[in-house]
Amino acid sequence: MSFPYTLITLVFLSMLPVTMIVPVVKDIVKDRLLGSNWEVAYFTSIPMLGSFLFAPVAGMISDRFRNRKYFIAAFCFIDAFLFYLLTQIHDMNLFLLVRFFEGASHIFIIGLLLSSAADRENDPENKRYYGKGILMGITGMFLSLGGAFGMPLGILGRKNPLLPFYVGSGILVFVGLVALFKLKDTGVHKQKEFKLSHLKTAIWDNPYLYVPFLFNFIDRFTVGFIISSFNIHLRETLAFHPGILGVFLGLVLFPMSLLSYPSALLSRKTGVLPLVLVGSLVYGIFLGLSGTTDHFWLLFTYLLLCGIGAGVMFVPSMMLASKMSRSGLTATTMTAFTGIGSLGFMLGPVVSVQMEGVFKANLPLEYSFPALSFFFGFLEIGLVLLTIPFFKKILEKIKIAEKERHEIPLANSTPLV
Numbered sequence: 001m002s003f004p005y006t007l008i009t010l011v012f013l014s015m016l017p018v019t020m021i022v023p024v025v026k027d028i029v030k031d032r033l034l035g036s037n038w039e040v041a042y043f044t045s046i047p048m049l050g051s052f053l054f055a056p057v058a059g060m061i062s063d064r065f066r067n068r069k070y071f072i073a074a075f076c077f078i079d080a081f082l083f084y085l086l087t088q089i090h091d092m093n094l095f096l097l098v099r100f101f102e103g104a105s106h107i108f109i110i111g112l113l114l115s116s117a118a119d120r121e122n123d124p125e126n127k128r129y130y131g132k133g134i135l136m137g138i139t140g141m142f143l144s145l146g147g148a149f150g151m152p153l154g155i156l157g158r159k160n161p162l163l164p165f166y167v168g169s170g171i172l173v174f175v176g177l178v179a180l181f182k183l184k185d186t187g188v189h190k191q192k193e194f195k196l197s198h199l200k201t202a203i204w205d206n207p208y209l210y211v212p213f214l215f216n217f218i219d220r221f222t223v224g225f226i227i228s229s230f231n232i233h234l235r236e237t238l239a240f241h242p243g244i245l246g247v248f249l250g251l252v253l254f255p256m257s258l259l260s261y262p263s264a265l266l267s268r269k270t271g272v273l274p275l276v277l278v279g280s281l282v283y284g285i286f287l288g289l290s291g292t293t294d295h296f297w298l299l300f301t302y303l304l305l306c307g308i309g310a311g312v313m314f315v316p317s318m319m320l321a322s323k324m325s326r327s328g329l330t331a332t333t334m335t336a337f338t339g340i341g342s343l344g345f346m347l348g349p350v351v352s353v354q355m356e357g358v359f360k361a362n363l364p365l366e367y368s369f370p371a372l373s374f375f376f377g378f379l380e381i382g383l384v385l386l387t388i389p390f391f392k393k394i395l396e397k398i399k400i401a402e403k404e405r406h407e408i409p410l411a412n413s414t415p416l417v
Contacts, residue, residue: 004120004135006182008142011113013175014076015146016153017083017168018106022227022249023154023242026235027161033092037356041228041349042096047103048346052339054104058111068116069183075108076176083169087162109175114139116183137261137315144257151250155243206401208394209333211387212321215276216337217344218379219310219317222287224348225376226252229356230291233369238294251303252310259311264319272316272323273394277384279313282306284380291373323398352376 021028022044029035029043061071082102089095117139156163226249234240234248267275286306293299318337325333355375359368387394 012142012146016150019150020153020164023246024157024161041353044349050100050104051107058108073176073180079105080169080172148253151246154246157242216341220341220344221348225352228349229352252307255307255311272319275316282309284377288374288377292370
C-alpha cells in the first residue's frame with residue numbers, strides 16, 4: 001500500500017486554523033468584544049470542553065456508519081462556517097457558545113483523520129504499516145507541525161485581526177473538498193470501546209500509571225498558561241504584534257514536533273523514563289524563566305530551550321504510558337492518557353488567569369507575572385522531583401509489562417473487531 005500523502009497533508013492543514021488565531025486572541029476578545037483576561041481564558045478553554053465531550057461521539061458515529069471521509073468533509077464545512085460566524089458576532093456569550101461548537105466540530109475532523117490513519121495501520125492486509133506504529137507516528141508529527149506552522153501565520157492579523165479567521169475558514173473548506181473527492185476509506189478497523197472498569201483494572205494492576213498521566217496533565221496544563229496569560233503578557237506588556245507573537249509561541253511547538261521522532265529513537269538507548277524526566281526538567285526551568293525577562297533574545301532563547309525540553313519528553317511520556325500498560329489494556333490506557341491531557345489543557349487557561357489575579361493582589365506588580373511563570377514552571381519541576389524516588393520501581397513495572405506482552409499472543413493483546 002502506498003504512503004497516504006493526501007491523508008497526512010489534510011492532517012497538517014486541518015491544524016493550521018487552530019493555532020493561526022492564537023496570536024490575535026487579544027485583539028478579538030479584549031479589543032473588539034471588550035472582554036477581560038477571563039474571556040480570553042474561556043476562549044481558549046471552551047473549545048477543548050467541546051472536543052472533550054464530543055470526541056467519543058465522533059468515533060461512535062463514524063464506526064457505526066463505517067465511513068470516515070464524508071463525515072470529515074461535512075464537519076470541515078461546518079467548522080468553516082463557525083469560524084466565519086465568529087467574525088460576525090458581537091455578543092460575548094454567543095461568541096463563546098459558537099466557539100464551544102467550533103471546538104466540538106473540529107474534533108470530528110481531527111479525530112476521524114487520525115482514525116483513518118489508524119485504519120491503515122490496523123489493517124492486517126497492509127503489510128507495510130500493520131502493527132508497526134510508523135504511520136501513526138508520522139501522522140502525529142504532522143499534526144504537531146500543523147499547529148506549529150499555524151502560529152507564525154498569525155501575522156495575517158497584524159492589520160486586520162479577523163483575517164486569520166477568514167483564512168482559517170477557507171483552509172477548512174479546502175480540506176473538506178479534498179477529503180470529499182480525494183480521500184479514500186480503506187475499511188474501518190475499530191478497537192473495543194473505552195470502559196472505565198478496564199481503566200480501573202489497568203491502574204489497580206500498576207498504580208505507577210499515574211506518573212505518565214500526571215506528566216501529560218501538567219504538560220497540557222502549562223500549555224494552557226502559554227496560550228492565555230503568557231500570550232496576553234507578550235501582547236500587552238512586551239507590545240509584541242501578532243506576527244512576532246506567533247514566532248515566539250512557535251518556538252515551543254516547532255522543537256516539540258521536530259524532536260518527536262528523534263526522541264523516540266533515542267529512547268531505545270536511554271529508556272523512556274530518563275527522557276521524560278530530563279525533558280520535563282528543562283521545560284519547567286525555562287518556562288519559569290520565560291516570564292522574568294523583557295529582553296528580546298533572552299526570551300527567544302528561553303522559549304527555544306523550553307520547546308527543546310518539550311520535544312525531548314513529549315513522545316517518551318506517551319511511550320511510558322503505553323509501556324507500563326497491562327497487556328490487552330493499551331488502548332484503554334492511551335485513551336485515558338489523551339483524555340487527561342485534554343482536561344489539563346482545558347483547565348490551564350482558567351487557572352492561569354485565577355492565579356494571575358492572586359499574585360497581582362499579593363505581590364508588587366513587577367513581580368506578579370514572574371511569580372506566575374515560576375508557578376507553572378515549578379509544576380513540571382516538582383513532578384520530576386516527586387518521581388525520582390520511584391525511578392527503580394517504575395523501571396521494574398515497565399520490564400514486567402514488557403515481559404507479559406511477549407508471553408501473551410499478539411491476538412490477545414491487540415483486540416480488533
